[in-house]
Amino acid sequence: MSLDVNKIRQDFPILTQTVYGKPLAYFDNGATTQKPQVVIDCTNQIHTELNSNIHRGVHYLSEQMTELYEGARRKVQEFINAEHSQEIIFTSGTTGSINAVAFSFGELYVRPGDEIIVSGMEHHSNIIPWQMMCDRKGAKLRVIPFTDEGELMLDEYKKLLSNKTRLVAVNQASNSLGTVNPIKEIIDLAHGVGAKVLIDGAQGVQHGGIDVQSLDCDFYAFSGHKIYGPTGIGVLYGKEKLLFDMPPYQGGGDMVECVSFEKTTYNSLPFKFEAGTSNFIGAIGLGAAIDYVKSVGIEDIAEYEQKLLNYATDKLLQIDGLRIYGTAKHKISVISFLVGDIHPYDMGMIMDKLGVAVRTGTHCTQPIMDRYEIEGTIRASMAFYNTFEEVDRLCEAVLKAKQMLE
Amino acid sequence: MTLDEIQEEIIAEFEDVGDWMEKYNYLIELSKDLEPLDAKYKVPENVIHGCQSRVWLVADVVDGKLSFTADSDAIITKGIIALLIRVLNKRSPEEVMNADLYFIDQIGLRQNLSPTRSNGLLSMVKQMKMYALAYHTKLSQA
Numbered sequence: 219m220s221l222d223v224n225k226i227r228q229d230f231p232i233l234t235q236t237v238y239g240k241p242l243a244y245f246d247n248g249a250t251t252q253k254p255q256v257v258i259d260c261t262n263q264i265h266t267e268l269n270s271n272i273h274r275g276v277h278y279l280s281e282q283m284t285e286l287y288e289g290a291r292r293k294v295q296e297f298i299n300a301e302h303s304q305e306i307i308f309t310s311g312t313t314g315s316i317n318a319v320a321f322s323f324g325e326l327y328v329r330p331g332d333e334i335i336v337s338g339m340e341h342h343s344n345i346i347p348w349q350m351m352c353d354r355k356g357a358k359l360r361v362i363p364f365t366d367e368g369e370l371m372l373d374e375y376k377k378l379l380s381n382k383t384r385l386v387a388v389n390q391a392s393n394s395l396g397t398v399n400p401i402k403e404i405i406d407l408a409h410g411v412g413a414k415v416l417i418d419g420a421q422g423v424q425h426g427g428i429d430v431q432s433l434d435c436d437f438y439a440f441s442g443h444k445i446y447g448p449t450g451i452g453v454l455y456g457k458e459k460l461l462f463d464m465p466p467y468q469g470g471g472d473m474v475e476c477v478s479f480e481k482t483t484y485n486s487l488p489f490k491f492e493a494g495t496s497n498f499i500g501a502i503g504l505g506a507a508i509d510y511v512k513s514v515g516i517e518d519i520a521e522y523e524q525k526l527l528n529y530a531t532d533k534l535l536q537i538d539g540l541r542i543y544g545t546a547k548h549k550i551s552v553i554s555f556l557v558g559d560i561h562p563y564d565m566g567m568i569m570d571k572l573g574v575a576v577r578t579g580t581h582c583t584q585p586i587m588d589r590y591e592i593e594g595t596i597r598a599s600m601a602f603y604n605t606f607e608e609v610d611r612l613c614e615a616v617l618k619a620k621q622m623l624e
Numbered sequence: 625m626t627l628d629e630i631q632e633e634i635i636a637e638f639e640d641v642g643d644w645m646e647k648y649n650y651l652i653e654l655s656k657d658l659e660p661l662d663a664k665y666k667v668p669e670n671v672i673h674g675c676q677s678r679v680w681l682v683a684d685v686v687d688g689k690l691s692f693t694a695d696s697d698a699i700i701t702k703g704i705i706a707l708l709i710r711v712l713n714k715r716s717p718e719e720v721m722n723a724d725l726y727f728i729d730q731i732g733l734r735q736n737l738s739p740t741r742s743n744g745l746l747s748m749v750k751q752m753k754m755y756a757l758a759y760h761t762k763l764s765q766a
Contacts, residue, residue, distance in 0.1 A: 238644060561698040563676040568700075571644035579676050593697065594676070622649060623699060 221514065221522045226603050229254040229510075233603060240573025243608040248393050248421060248552055248599030249577055250443045253507070260506035261448055264499050272498045273472055273489070287498045290505030291488070294453055297508045298438060299429040302458050304487040308501045311452035312420040313343040315439035316387070318454055318491060319416055320347035322464040323385060323437075327414075330356030333382040335413075337362040337370055337399070338589060339392045342582045344418045348387060357384070364589070368395040368544040376407060383413040390422025394581040394597060395544030396527075396552035398422070405435050414460065420444055424511070424601075425550040426520040430455050442500060447507030451500030454491070461487050468493040519602040523551040526600045530609045537616055543586075543595050551600035554581070557616060560623045562596045568619035569596075574612055627719055630711050631727035638731040647732065651703030658706040661695035672744040672751060677701045679744035683755035688763065689714045690756060694748065704728075704736055704745060712752055717763065720756035725749065 227233050230252045235242050244252065270279035272287045295303045309315045328334070334348045338361050352359045362375045370388070386408040391398045405415045416437035419428055424445040430438050442451035466473055466484055470493030475483040484490045511519065530553055534540055539558040556562060566578035579594040580587045587594055598612055625633070641647050665682045672679040677698035684691045692709050696702040711727065712720050728734055736745055
């Protein structure tokens, strides 16, 4: 069944507004996605009727909230097909999840001389935590290069793998190039040398879902706000055995079993990794967002977004002097481009005043920009509520800006 | 003309400019009039990094007045630089130090000087004022 975009758009109240007198065409979904009414209603209702801290109270509201919170955990578990609900840790976002693994995994498993592998197309959030960990542990960071088209060079990756490799961290899809990476192959190869793998799913999970068991990935991270859920909530999936062995990375309430000044023992999974009051309303809102995405159908979303991607790619390429950065065979609905010598900031500013919201700059992927020797790009990242007419307006805005700036 | 008279002049010019597209067209025109910055000054010591665009700024003092030359890799940023230089050039260090650049707000370009924009402009204004302070200190000691 294919998706009815006009019906979908009615679910997102923000999309009906005008900016600078023009209807809003929102193409900054890679940065954050808009929220359907059901998510807004869910968080509103909790604040209005149910708010109470989880896991602690003996009273009615607290019990209700705890049940909803743990229910959200099971929704996430089911959505990414984790084996156990305690393998789902709620964090502040993808960045929080990656930092948690970099610390806890690093403390337990990484020794001087060991190696961590990332790819050349990672978001800064999937580079810096590993650099910090390598500095701390005396380990070395290795980088998988990519081709001009924006595809990872797997032959080079194979050469980097060795018995020194402790962990490989790559994204499911690149936020600035759009490349969908062959993560199954990357995981299998890493496992072949006994290394663990973290997949940064920030740009992947909302465009087609994930099955952590069939992929056999060790860690998976994603953010709520990029999958139509609230901001400030994210997920870390980790295999039970690994999470069980790894030390907690933050101390505080809820993560302890027994505290004394002589010795503190930690709570069981997943609470060991959820110190302090977690963003329980965000987690429940994320559960509502997952329900929504499932009701639309993740396959239908992926199929529609691919059509949008193809249409926008063809149409943008008709513009004289326009170059797309990231032309991999498999892509999410993200297009990074430049036109002639025009500075991306200039183009983005003009497009904004035409009601077309794009992002310009390095997109937190400076190594990618260095690889192409450019200062930045204009990025249009599309979601399943974007229309073909909006893509037309995107192209018109590019043309108008080009005419003004050339 | 005083510093504020020039600000008023710019505000009046922008009142004649219609919508956003015209405003940007005007800034693009202004950018072309900006005195070019010699390549030898486009060195790391003079660069002000923004995440969105880069700005180069060089300052000097001639007969007790400040002289600024600047450039940017983005045209609209450059147009705004042209306006800032028009207001702040050939002013005494004290005038630059105490300048209240209200015209930016009045012509609707405030967002371009917000810390969140990260286009180098806000840092450029700060840097201009730092130069003014430095020259002020230097001149008063001489």
